Amino acid sequence: MQNFVFMRFKNINNNVFLFFLILTLLCISENVFTIKNNEISPNNDHPNNLFWIKAGLGVGGSKQHDGIAFGANLSYQKDYHLFSVRSVAYIWQIGMFSLPGGGFIDAGVLYGRVAKKKYGFASLSGGLAVAKGNPNSENITTLGLPLETQLFFTPFSFLGLGITGFANINPEESFYGGLICIQIGELR
Secondary structure, three states: OHHHHHOOOOOOOHHHHHHHHHHHHHHHOOOOOOOOOOOOOOOOOOOOEEEEEEEEEEEEEEOOOEEEEEEEEEEEEEOOEEEEEEEEEEEEEOOOOOOEEEEEEEEEEEEEEEEEEOOEEEEEEEEEEEEEEOHHHOOEEEEEEEEEEEEEEOOOOOEEEEEEEEEEEOOOOOEEEEEEEEEEEEOO
16 A cells, blocks of 8 residues: 555656646636536526436547547536546557557546536546556556546537546556547436
């Protein structure tokens, strides 16, 4: 246990930290993340309880590799609280048209805050995840800190389109990426 606490986080890109720091500051600023007590209530257009599934495809990478990313979430929103179970992965290949060279996947639980309007929302979440992968041809399983931000347009009460930024910061091979996503469920 002591080794894990004092372990240095290798393979973490400084640009990833800068990206999430800026994103966090934007999301908690008054202009972007203002929620008044009556903005989300059963008496107006925003129900208290929302539930959806989300899937997406995009790009991902780490300090050593870049590749294709995909992910899925199961989310529940209660007022401005967001609870999610997520899994994201990225795979890389060696050569232009060769088989995948390796990849990383995580599965985790996240808690976040959401700013919801009638036709969209923005959120920022973090949590705990197990990450598994094979950098340098060796299988690794580790605990990681999953981070996620979302920006969605919900033109229908059951369907949304948006973008998701994700990261998993862990002591073995931190990774990050972006997805174009579709969500289906009770969105308004």
